[in-house]
Amino acid sequence: MKATMKDVAEKAGVALGTVSRYFNGGMLKEGTRIKVENAIAALNFEPNQYARGLKIDKTKTIALILPTIWHPFYSEFAYYVEATLEKTGYKLFLCNSNNNPEKEREYIKLVKQNKVDGIIGITYADIDLYVSSELPFVSIDRHFSEDVTYVTADNYIGGQIAAKELIDRGAKHLAFIGSELPYPSEMTNRLKGFSEYCDSQEVPFESLLMAEPIVNEIDQIESFLKNHTYVDGVFSINDMMGINVLNTLVKLNKKSPEDVQLIGFDGIKLEKNSEFLISTIQQPVDLMAEMAVTALIAQINGRKGETRFILPVNFIEGKTTLEKKY
Amino acid sequence: MKATMKDVAEKAGVALGTVSRYFNGGMLKEGTRIKVENAIAALNFEPNQYARGLKIDKTKTIALILPTIWHPFYSEFAYYVEATLEKTGYKLFLCNSNNNPEKEREYIKLVKQNKVDGIIGITYADIDLYVSSELPFVSIDRHFSEDVTYVTADNYIGGQIAAKELIDRGAKHLAFIGSELPYPSEMTNRLKGFSEYCDSQEVPFESLLMAEPIVNEIDQIESFLKNHTYVDGVFSINDMMGINVLNTLVKLNKKSPEDVQLIGFDGIKLEKNSEFLISTIQQPVDLMAEMAVTALIAQINGRKGETRFILPVNFIEGKTTLEKKY
DNA sequence: CTGTTAGCGCATTCAC
DNA sequence: GTGAATGCGCTAACAG
Numbered sequence: 001m002k003a004t005m006k007d008v009a010e011k012a013g014v015a016l017g018t019v020s021r022y023f024n025g026g027m028l029k030e031g032t033r034i035k036v037e038n039a040i041a042a043l044n045f046e047p048n049q050y051a052r053g054l055k056i057d058k059t060k061t062i063a064l065i066l067p068t069i070w071h072p073f074y075s076e077f078a079y080y081v082e083a084t085l086e087k088t089g090y091k092l093f094l095c096n097s098n099n100n101p102e103k104e105r106e107y108i109k110l111v112k113q114n115k116v117d118g119i120i121g122i123t124y125a126d127i128d129l130y131v132s133s134e135l136p137f138v139s140i141d142r143h144f145s146e147d148v149t150y151v152t153a154d155n156y157i158g159g160q161i162a163a164k165e166l167i168d169r170g171a172k173h174l175a176f177i178g179s180e181l182p183y184p185s186e187m188t189n190r191l192k193g194f195s196e197y198c199d200s201q202e203v204p205f206e207s208l209l210m211a212e213p214i215v216n217e218i219d220q221i222e223s224f225l226k227n228h229t230y231v232d233g234v235f236s237i238n239d240m241m242g243i244n245v246l247n248t249l250v251k252l253n254k255k256s257p258e259d260v261q262l263i264g265f266d267g268i269k270l271e272k273n274s275e276f277l278i279s280t281i282q283q284p285v286d287l288m289a290e291m292a293v294t295a296l297i298a299q300i301n302g303r304k305g306e307t308r309f310i311l312p313v314n315f316i317e318g319k320t321t322l323e324k325k326y
Numbered sequence: 327m328k329a330t331m332k333d334v335a336e337k338a339g340v341a342l343g344t345v346s347r348y349f350n351g352g353m354l355k356e357g358t359r360i361k362v363e364n365a366i367a368a369l370n371f372e373p374n375q376y377a378r379g380l381k382i383d384k385t386k387t388i389a390l391i392l393p394t395i396w397h398p399f400y401s402e403f404a405y406y407v408e409a410t411l412e413k414t415g416y417k418l419f420l421c422n423s424n425n426n427p428e429k430e431r432e433y434i435k436l437v438k439q440n441k442v443d444g445i446i447g448i449t450y451a452d453i454d455l456y457v458s459s460e461l462p463f464v465s466i467d468r469h470f471s472e473d474v475t476y477v478t479a480d481n482y483i484g485g486q487i488a489a490k491e492l493i494d495r496g497a498k499h500l501a502f503i504g505s506e507l508p509y510p511s512e513m514t515n516r517l518k519g520f521s522e523y524c525d526s527q528e529v530p531f532e533s534l535l536m537a538e539p540i541v542n543e544i545d546q547i548e549s550f551l552k553n554h555t556y557v558d559g560v561f562s563i564n565d566m567m568g569i570n571v572l573n574t575l576v577k578l579n580k581k582s583p584e585d586v587q588l589i590g591f592d593g594i595k596l597e598k599n600s601e602f603l604i605s606t607i608q609q610p611v612d613l614m615a616e617m618a619v620t621a622l623i624a625q626i627n628g629r630k631g632e633t634r635f636i637l638p639v640n641f642i643e644g645k646t647t648l649e650k651k652y
Numbered sequence: 653c654t655g656t657t658a659g660c661g662c663a664t665t666c667a668c
Numbered sequence: 669g670t671g672a673a674t675g676c677g678c679t680a681a682c683a684g
Contacts, residue, residue, distance in 0.1 A: 002438065002440075004676095004677055004678085005677065005678065006677075006678095014654075014655085015654065015655040015656070016655085016656085016657095016677095016678085017654070017655060017656070017657090017679085017680085018653090018654060018655075020678065020679060020680085021653095021654085021679090021680095023678095023679095024679075024680090026653090027653070028653075028654090029653060029654085032653085032654080044438075046435055046438040046439045047439060047677085047678075048380070048439060048440045048676090048677050048678070049436075049439045049440055049441040050376045050379040050380045050385065050440050050441070050676090050677080050678095051380050051440075051660090051676070051677035051678040051679090052677080052678055052679075053376040053660095053678095054374070054376045054377050054380050054660050054661065054662090054676090054677080054678075055659085055660055055677085055678050055679045055680085056660085056678090056679065056680095057660075059376065064420075068405060068597070068598070069395065069401050069404050069405050069408070070398075070401050070402050070404075070405035070597060070598060071401075071596070071597050072396075072398065072401075072596055075395050075396050075397075075398075075401035076396050078395050078396075078420065079394060079395050079396035079422055082395070082420055082421070082422050083422065086429075091419050091436075091441070092419060092420050093417050093418060093419060093420075094390075094404065094408055094418050094419075094420040095408070096405055096408050096409065103412075109372055110375075110417075112328065112370075112372040113372045113373060113374060113375045114328075114374045114375055114376050114377075114661090115375040115376070115417070240596065240597065240600070243596075243600075247601075270397070270398055270566065270569075270596075271394070271396060271397050271566065272394070272396060274566070274569075275573075330660095330661055330662085331661065331662060332661075332662090340670075340671085341670065341671040341672070342661095342662080342663095342671080342672085343663080343664080343665095343670075343671060343672075343673095344669090344670060344671075345662095346662065346663055346664080347663090347664095347669095347670085349662095349663095350663070350664095352669090353669075354669075354670090355669060355670090358669080358670080373661085373662075374660090374661050374662070376660090376661080376662095377660070377661035377662045377663090377676090378661080378662060378663080379662095380660090380661080380662080380676050380677065380678085381661085381662050381663050381664085381675085381676055382662090382663070382676090383676080440677090
C-alpha cells in the first residue's frame with residue numbers, strides 16, 4: 001500500500017496539516033520537523049500529485065505538440081524545451097501530431113481537463129478556433145490571431161542572408177527549392193527574403209515550389225536541376241530538403257560546392273556534439289525553446305507580456321559553400 | 327470559470343451521479359442522455375482528470391526516460407512509443423536523463439507520486455535499487471534483476487551478421503570500432519557476436535574500444551585507422567559512430583565501400599521516409615516500442631507475462647558495402 | 653507554531 | 669434507471 005499524508009501524521013504523532021506544511025515550506029519547530037522527516041522516510045512517502053493538483057488547480061505540466069519527434073529539428077527543440085522546463089519543475093507531455101488537427105485538438109483539450117497548464121505548439125493545421133486567448137498557448141513559427149503569443153526565428157532575414165552568402169561566394173544563377181504550405185507560416189518568409197535580396201542585387205533566380213504534402217520529392221528535385229543546369233547556387237527551404245538536393249547533385253555528377261553551392265535552413269545536427277550537415281541558416285533553437293517556455297509559464301501565472309518574439313538567425317559555413325569572394 | 331460536473335447536472339436537471347455515469351459508460355435513458363449531452367455542450371464541459379485520477383487511482387500516463395531525445399535513434403523510439411500509446415489513450419511524459427541518475431530517480435518517483443502509472447526506460451545508470459519489481463517498469467537494452475521486464479534487439483546475432491556480411495563481401499581484415507560502457511548492457515553483445523563469428527571463420531580483426539564518456543572520438547578513430555591501414559571492413563557499434571568513421575575515411579583519402587566497407591548498427595533514419603545513412607544492422611524500433619508499451623500496460627493492469635523480449639535484427643544494404651561475393 | 657476542518661471534482665456505493 | 673451521500677489525498681484558512 002502507498003502511504004498517505006495521514007499515515008505520516010499518525011506515525012509522527014502530529015496533525016495532518018503539519019505534514020502538509022512541511023511540504024509547502026511552512027515553518028516547523030526543529031523537533032516536529034525531525035519527527036515528520038523520520039516518518040516520511042520510514043514510510044517512503046511521496047505526496048500524491050493528483051490530490052495536490054486537484055486542490056491547487058495546477059499540474060506543473062505542459063504539452064508540446066509537434067509534427068513528429070522523429071525529425072532532428074523538432075527533437076532538438078523538444079530537447080531544449082524539456083531542459084528549460086526542468087529548471088522550473090515542470091513536466092512535459094509529448095505529442096506527435098503528424099499534422100493531424102484532430103490529435104492537436106485532443107491535446108488542447110487537456111488544458112480544459114486540467115491535465116496540463118499550457119501548451120507549446122508547432123502546428124500548421126487549422127486549429128484557430130481552439131486557440132483562444134484564454135488558453136495558455138505559445139505558438140512556434142506560426143502567427144494565429146493577434147493576442148496569441150508566438151516565437152519564431154527571423155525567417156525573412158534568413159532568406160536574405162542565404163541569398164547574400166551565395167552571391168558573395170560567386171554564385172551567378174540562384175535557385176530556391178522548397179514547398180508551398182497550404183496554411184500561412186513563417187516559412188514563407190524565407191522565400192520572400194531570398195527573392196527580395198536577389199531582386200535588389202539584380203541576380204536572377206529560379207524556384208521550385210512543391211505542393212504539400214510533397215510527393216516524389218526526389219524526382220521533382222532531379223527534374224528541376226536537370227532543367228536548370230546553369231544554376232550554381234541553391235537555397236533549400238530546410239536542411240532535410242538540402243540533403244535531398246545534395247544527393248541528387250551527386251546522382252547528376254555535380255559536385256558541391258565546386259559546381260553548385262548549397263545553403264539550407266534550420267541548422268540541424270544529429271546530436272548535440274555532431275557536425276552540421278550542410279551550409280545552412282541556423283535557427284537559435286535553444287533560445288526559441290527558452291523563450292517559448294518562459295512566455296508560457298508567464299501566461300500560466302497570469303502575467304502577459306510580449307506576444308511576439310522574433311529571434312535572430314545566423315549563417316553556418318559548412319561543406320557545401322565555397323570561400324567568400326567579396 | 328471552468329464548468330464542473332455539478333454545473334452540468336444542474337443545467338441538465340439531473341443528479342451529479344447521472345452525469346458521472348454518462349461518462350463512465352453506464353446506461354442512461356434516451357431522454358436523460360440527451361439532456362446531459364446538451365448541458366455538456368452548452369457548458370463546454372470536460373471532466374477534470376486530476377479529480378478523476380485521484381478517485382480511481384490511475385493516470386493513464388507513462389514516462390519515457392532516455393538519454394537524449396536529440397538523437398535519431400531515441401527520437402524514433404519515442405515516436406513509436408507515443409504512437410502506440412495513443413491507441414490506448416495513454417499520454418507520455420518525456421525525460422532526457424543525459425545519463426544523470428539523479429534525474430532518472432526523479433522520474434521514477436513520479437510513479438509513487440501517482441503522476442504516472444509506469445515507466446519505460448533506456449538507462450545505463452546505476453538505478454537498480456530504485457527499480458523494484460512492484461514498479462511497473464520496462465527496460466530497454468538493459469537487464470536489471472531477474473523479474474524486471476526488458477525489451478532488446480538481438481545484439482549478439484546482429485554482431486554476427488555484421489561480421490558475416492563484411493566477410494561475404496570480400497573483406498579480409500576486419501575491425502570493430504566502439505566504446506566500452508561502464509555498466510553492462512546489451513551493447514556488449516554486439517562485439518561478442520562479431521568477434522565470435524570472426525573467430526569461427528578464422529578471420530583476423532582489430533578493435534578500438536573507447537572508454538565512456540568518449541573524449542576526442544574523431545581523433546581516436548583517425549589514429550586507429552592510420553595504424554591499421556590494412557583494415558578493409560569496419561563494424562561500428564552504432565550508426566552515429568559509423569558516420570564519424572566514414573568522415574574520417576574521407577579525410578584519410580579512403581573511399582567507402584571501395585577501400586573500406588562499413589557496417590553500423592541501429593538503422594537510423596532522419597525521418598520516417600528518408601534513407602539509411604550507411605549500411606547497417608537495423609533494430610526493429612517500431613516493434614520494440616510496441617512490445618515495451620504492451621508489456622508495460624499489462625503490468626499496470628496487474629497482468630505479468632513474459633519478462634524478456636529479444637527481437638530480431640536485420641541487415642540493411644546501404645552505400646558503404648559492396649555487392650555480395652559469395 | 654500546531655491542530656482541526658472544509659472542500660477541490662469526481663466515482664461509486666446505496667437506497668429509492 | 670436515477671438521486672443522495674461518502675471519501676479519494678491533499679491545501680489553506682482558521683482557531684487555539
